[in-house]
Each structure stands twice: as structure tokens, then as C-alpha cells.
Amino acid sequence: MRLVEFWCIFIIIILANILEPGKAEVYIVTVEGEPIISYTGGIDGFEATAVESDEKIDTTRTSCSELVTSYARHLEKRHDMLLEMLFDAGTYTKLYSYRHLINGFAVHLSPEQAETLRHAPGVKSVVRDWKVKRLTTHTPQFLGLPTGVWPTGGGYDRAGENIVIGFVDSGIYPHHPSFVTYNTEPYGPLPTYRGKCEVDPETKRSFCNGKIIGAQHFAQAAIAAGAFNPIVDFASPLDGDGHGSHTASIAAGRNGIPVRMHGHEFGKASGMAPRARIAVYKALYRLFGGFIADVVAAIDQAVHDGVDILSLSVGPNSPPATTKTTYLNPFDATLLGAVKAGVFVAQAAGNGGPFPKTLVSYSPWIASVAAAIDDRRYKNHLTLGDGKILAGIGLSPSTHFNQSYTLVAANDVVLDSSVMKYNPTDCQRPELLNKNLIKGNILLCGYSFNFVVGSASIKKVSETAKSLGAAGFVLCVETVSPGAKFDPVPVGIPGIVIADVSKSKELIDYYKISTPRDWTGRVKSFKGTGKIGDGLMPILHKSAPQVALFSARGPNIKDFNFQEADLLKPDILAPGSLIWGAWSLNGTDEPNYIGK
Structure with a gap:
């Protein structure tokens, strides 16, 4: 080590010990020196073969594997030495060493220590960790896969053979029919992939079965930030959210899986590459999303393990505040390394539409995928007693053919006026309503603000109506915020959402006219009908x-100030709305599907 470099570090150590430490946070540090993917040898007597751009590292070759292992240890040792020279033991915690795609590490330390690191020789950048958020039966036919792509790959039972798709998401529910291996041709070993399979701490069984070829979880940054709860987040690859299982089944779920809900079969689902292998890298969690430090560690490991494709339904909560362009940060630099390693990377564009500049996939070197609708719709209608037919949305069975039912509004059958604070009109609490007046009738409910920002769900409306013996339910939307969307939710009893405000007004007007009241406003009798x-x-x-x-x-935007960048994004459009796919029994990502 040169004398001047030693002197600089000596001064920094003194300053580090003088400064009063603040609250510790997670920082991602990049340092000088090439990562494995672009290393060409020549430092400290270490030599390695060069990796050509866009050429995937063949870690199965003995010579290459030994070089990769040696250089990885070399980089990690340098990371440890830097921290040990600057700070006293016990004042920091190194969470990860990034060695394959970027040269750096994630560390939990004080802001003052981070500032010390920022000025240390050999350090390129120090960035405070930031959060990320998690961003089908007919789809293969809509895309033309059965007659176009699948036959060229050997048919649906061969499409995706020996391809490994890595999913950086919320994990997987391995027991779902989309991922099990019974009644399928056995999956043989795949020497090109060397990822590991964690064991379920509860059952002591591996998460892998041949179809699922790798399963790991990354939560060190979440733990350091105090956001991780092992009871609900699961310290394993098990999906506690639902999102990861859903995306994995859409891309690589088995073909011909029956989609059944509430006793009705909606068809048979398939992944787009039904024979592809699934490698799980869990870095997202149900309550808080995730942290970039964990996501970068997951991507780094996935590429090292030998995935062919990376699926990222994850994006930053906001543009990085510390870089001059959105894609010059450790996360996007990691994605560049993945592409240089020969891995195809697809990232969701984000869910911030319909407004411009809402993209959260910034990298020029990856495929940013926008969500499209396909040509399938689920529509329904409500026929009133006066003959009017009101269009709506409802994935539900009909009421009995040619039979009309009395309409009863929830706010007219409240048991106790003191419970109005619970907003009984949204039909989330059956104990607030008079079962004797609702039984056998159609329950009218109101779409409250609780559906937008609270825990209200159409599923709970359905459960309330069913527990009260209603023949069905109608959810009226009287006001709607810009950009709101109403998707059909499968329910087991007749139900419909009147999403058009003008149609809801027609229903309410009809109900008022046909419902006589006394001078206090109390209903004398319910006369309105519908089916x-x-x-x-x-x-x-x-x-x-x-x-x-x-x-x-x-x-695409240039920086945190949302200045436009000279880069068009998204790159491609693919079906992403109303897609039938797998879910997790532990899933909480969507209140309408909890426990499905």
C-alpha cells in the first residue's frame, strides 16, 4: 500500500472515532476494481480469463469455476479489509459482498461512518439503501403460442425445456398445482445451473422438486432496517404475499392446470414457457415491499447460479436522489452486469399509470415491459323491476332464472344507529345489519373510500351477503377518483359492481322511488326488485x-427532478391485466384473494 494512501486512511480513522455516530442505516458501497463479469486479471498477482461482453460465464467448467471462486474471495477480502481499517469491530455490520456484477458491498452503519467511507481511497460511491415495491387461461391463445411458438419448441410439453428463469420476487408457494411435478415427465439434472435449495424450517423439506430448481431468500437489509417480521414474512423462500407465485406461474407454470374458484371452472391455465425451470430469489415481503440491497444480492446470486432469464416485477419507490441520471446507481449497474453476463433481463415498467413519467424501469440495457389488456372481458348486468338493464362487472353466477328479488339497502337495515362510525353501507361487517330484513333479498352496498385506502374488499361484501342469507349483492359506485379501475372478482354468490357512476345513480333513483318511507325517513316497505x-x-x-x-x-426521466431523458421507455407491451395465475394461501397482496 502506498504511503500517501495509508496516511489518508489513518486520518479518516481518527475522524471516524471522533464523530458522534447517528442512527445506523444500510448503505450500498461500490469500490474500484472490476467485478467477476468484467475482470481481465492483473491485480495483486491475480489472473483470470477475460469474459467477453454478452457471453454467459460457464461456471460448470472446472478451470472457470476455480477462477471465479478465487477472485470472489479476493474481492470479499478487500471489502472486509477496508471496513476493518476504517472502523472498530462491532460498530458496523456488513450484510453482503457484491462480487459478480458490481464490486461492492452493503453495510449497516451510521451516517457519519458512511461519510467516512465516501472519502476513503478506492471508494467510488456510497448510496443509502432505498426501498422497492412489487410492481392464465386465454393468454397463450391471445399471443398465438399454441400454433406459433410452442410447436417450434417441441410443443407445450417441451416449450422452455432446459431454460432457467430466475424470479426476484416475494417467493413461491411450491405446493400449487402449477409447480408440482406429479403426472409430468421427470425433470433431469441441469449441470448449467448451480443454485441451491433452502429447506422449509417448518416441514424440513426442500422447496425444490425439479420444476423448481433453486430457492433462496435475501433479507439482511430488511432485518437491519427493522422491517422484517419472521412470523408473517417467513425466513424462507415461502411466498407470504402471493405476487411471486403469480408471476412465476404466468411465465413458467405447468400447462393445463384447471382454474377453479367457488365450484366453477374458468378454464385451464398455462405458463408461457410451461417446461421452463423456476429459480426463486425471494427479496420482497408482504408488508413493506423490499430493499435495494437485498434485491441486488438476489440478482448477483442468480446470475452467478446460471439463470438464463431474470424476471423482475419490482421497481424503486422513487427515482434515486443521489445520481445525475436514473440508471447510474448500484441497482441498474447490477442489471448492466447481468446483461453483460448473457442474461436476458425483463423488468415491469410499473403500475403508476395512466400518468406520464411514471416509469420505474430506467435501464437502457434491459427490457422494460408495460402491461396490456387482452381481448377477454368479464361483464355482467343488473335488471331492475322497471325493465332497465344496468351494465356492471361481476365474476359471479346469476340469481335464479326469471325470478326477481327485493332490493334492500344496507343503510336502511342497520341494527343500531350508534354503529354508523363503522360505515355499514360498505357491507364489511354483517353483525351491523338486520339479517331478518336481508335474508332472501338482494343487498345494496356502497363503494366507500375504505375500498381505496382501507381494508374493504368485494370478497368481504360477498361474505357479508352470504352470512346474512342474501340472494346476492350489488355494490354501487357513486364517486370515483381519476385512474381508479374495477376488476372482476370471483365470488361464490350472485354479485355485481355498478362501476359507472351514472348507472349507479339510475339504480339509486329507482330504489328511492320504489321505497316508501314514513315522516322520519324510516322505510315502511321494500318495493324495488331486480335480478x-x-x-x-x-x-x-x-x-x-x-x-x-x-x-x-x-x-424515461433523467433524474429525481423528473426531467425528461433522451431515452424512450417502456420497450415492449405484454398482457398484464386480468391474468389467471397461481396464488399463495398465505397471500395478502390483494384483499380480494386472501386465502385463495
Whole structure:
């Protein structure tokens, strides 16, 4: 080590011991020196073969594997030495060493220590960790896969053979039919992939089964930040959210899996590459999303393990505040390294639409994917006693054919006026309503603000109606915020959402006219009637493909001030709305599907 470099470090050590430490946080540090993917040898007597751009590292070759292992240890040792020279033991915690795609590490220390690191020789950048958020039966036919792509790959039972897709997401529910291996041709070993399989701490069984070829979880940054709860987040690859299982099944789920809910079969689902292998790198969690430090560690490991494709349904909560361009940060630099390693990277564009500059996938070197609608719709209708037919949304069975039912509004059958603070009109609490007046009738409910920001769900409306013996339910939307979307939710009893505000007004007007009241406003008798149609069958429209309302839009932005960058994004459009796919029994990502 040169004398001047030693002197600089000596001064920094003194300053580090003088400064009063603040609250510790996680920082991602990049240092000088090439990572494995671009290293060409020549430092400290170490030599390694050069890796050509866009050429995947063949870690199965003995010579290459030994070089990779040696250089990885060399980099990690340098990371440890830097921290040990600057700080006293016990004043910091190194969480990860990044060696394959970027040269750096994640460390939990005080802001003052981070500032010391920032000025240390050989340190390129110090960035405070930031958070990320988690961003099908007919889809293969819509995309033309059965007659186009699948036959060229040997048919649906061969499409995706020997391809490993790495999913950096919320984990997987391995027991779902989309991922099990019974009644399938056995999956043989795949020497090109060397990822490991964690064991479920509860059952002591591996998460892997041949179809699932790798399963690991990354939570060191979440733990250091105090956000991780092992009881609900699961310290394993098990999916506690639902999102990871869903995306894995869409890309690589088995073909011909029956989709059944509430006793009705909606068809048979398939992944787009049904024979592909699934490698799970859990870095997202149900309550808080995730942290970049964990995501970078997951990507670094996935590329080292030998995945062919990286699927990232994850994006930053906001643009990085400390870089001059959105894609010059440790996360996007890691993605560049993955591409240089020969891995195809696809990242979700984000769900911030329909407004412009909402994109959260900034990298020029990866495929940013916007969400499209396909040509399948689930529509339903409510027929009133005066003959009017009101269009709505409802994945539900119909009421009995040719039979009309009395309409009863929830706010007219409240048991106790003192419970109005619970907003009984949204039909989330059956104990607030008079079962004797609702039984056998259609329950009218109101779409409150609790559906937007609270825990209210259509599933709970359905459960309330069923527990009270209602023949069905109607959810009226009287006001709607810009950009709101209403997706059909499968329910077991007749039900419909009147999402059009003008149609809801027609229903309310009809109910008022046909419901006589006394001078106090109390209902004397319920006279309005209606019947709910069958919403279980899809209708195919020719309007697709169109960008989904929620899908993020470009253009790409240059920096935190949302200045436009000279880069068009997203790159491609793919179906991403109303997709049938797997879910986790532990899933909480969507209140309408908890426990499904």
C-alpha cells in the first residue's frame, strides 16, 4: 500500500472515532476494481480469463469455476479489509459482498461512518439503501403460442425445456398445482445451473422438486432496517404475499392446470414457457415491499447460479436522489452486469399509470415491459323491476332464472344507529345489519373510500351477503377518483359492481322511488326488485391490445427532478391485466384473494 494512501486512511480513522455516530442505516458501497463479469486479471498477482461482453460465464467448467471462486474471495477480502481499517469491530455490520456484477458491498452503519467511507481511497460511491415495491387461461391463445411458438419448441410439453428463469420476487408457494411435478415427465439434472435449495424450517423439506430448481431468500437489509417480521414474512423462500407465485406461474407454470374458484371452472391455465425451470430469489415481503440491497444480492446470486432469464416485477419507490441520471446507481449497474453476463433481463415498467413519467424501469440495457389488456372481458348486468338493464362487472353466477328479488339497502337495515362510525353501507361487517330484513333479498352496498385506502374488499361484501342469507349483492359506485379501475372478482354468490357512476345513480333513483318511507325517513316497505345476470362466461373483444390503465408510462426521466431523458421507455407491451395465475394461501397482496 502506498504511503500517501495509508496516511489518508489513518486520518479518516481518527475522524471516524471522533464523530458522534447517528442512527445506523444500510448503505450500498461500490469500490474500484472490476467485478467477476468484467475482470481481465492483473491485480495483486491475480489472473483470470477475460469474459467477453454478452457471453454467459460457464461456471460448470472446472478451470472457470476455480477462477471465479478465487477472485470472489479476493474481492470479499478487500471489502472486509477496508471496513476493518476504517472502523472498530462491532460498530458496523456488513450484510453482503457484491462480487459478480458490481464490486461492492452493503453495510449497516451510521451516517457519519458512511461519510467516512465516501472519502476513503478506492471508494467510488456510497448510496443509502432505498426501498422497492412489487410492481392464465386465454393468454397463450391471445399471443398465438399454441400454433406459433410452442410447436417450434417441441410443443407445450417441451416449450422452455432446459431454460432457467430466475424470479426476484416475494417467493413461491411450491405446493400449487402449477409447480408440482406429479403426472409430468421427470425433470433431469441441469449441470448449467448451480443454485441451491433452502429447506422449509417448518416441514424440513426442500422447496425444490425439479420444476423448481433453486430457492433462496435475501433479507439482511430488511432485518437491519427493522422491517422484517419472521412470523408473517417467513425466513424462507415461502411466498407470504402471493405476487411471486403469480408471476412465476404466468411465465413458467405447468400447462393445463384447471382454474377453479367457488365450484366453477374458468378454464385451464398455462405458463408461457410451461417446461421452463423456476429459480426463486425471494427479496420482497408482504408488508413493506423490499430493499435495494437485498434485491441486488438476489440478482448477483442468480446470475452467478446460471439463470438464463431474470424476471423482475419490482421497481424503486422513487427515482434515486443521489445520481445525475436514473440508471447510474448500484441497482441498474447490477442489471448492466447481468446483461453483460448473457442474461436476458425483463423488468415491469410499473403500475403508476395512466400518468406520464411514471416509469420505474430506467435501464437502457434491459427490457422494460408495460402491461396490456387482452381481448377477454368479464361483464355482467343488473335488471331492475322497471325493465332497465344496468351494465356492471361481476365474476359471479346469476340469481335464479326469471325470478326477481327485493332490493334492500344496507343503510336502511342497520341494527343500531350508534354503529354508523363503522360505515355499514360498505357491507364489511354483517353483525351491523338486520339479517331478518336481508335474508332472501338482494343487498345494496356502497363503494366507500375504505375500498381505496382501507381494508374493504368485494370478497368481504360477498361474505357479508352470504352470512346474512342474501340472494346476492350489488355494490354501487357513486364517486370515483381519476385512474381508479374495477376488476372482476370471483365470488361464490350472485354479485355485481355498478362501476359507472351514472348507472349507479339510475339504480339509486329507482330504489328511492320504489321505497316508501314514513315522516322520519324510516322505510315502511321494500318495493324495488331486480335480478343479477350470469357473469362467469368471458366475452372476447377485438379492441386489444391496449395499454392497461394502471400501466406506467414514459418517457424515461433523467433524474429525481423528473426531467425528461433522451431515452424512450417502456420497450415492449405484454398482457398484464386480468391474468389467471397461481396464488399463495398465505397471500395478502390483494384483499380480494386472501386465502385463495
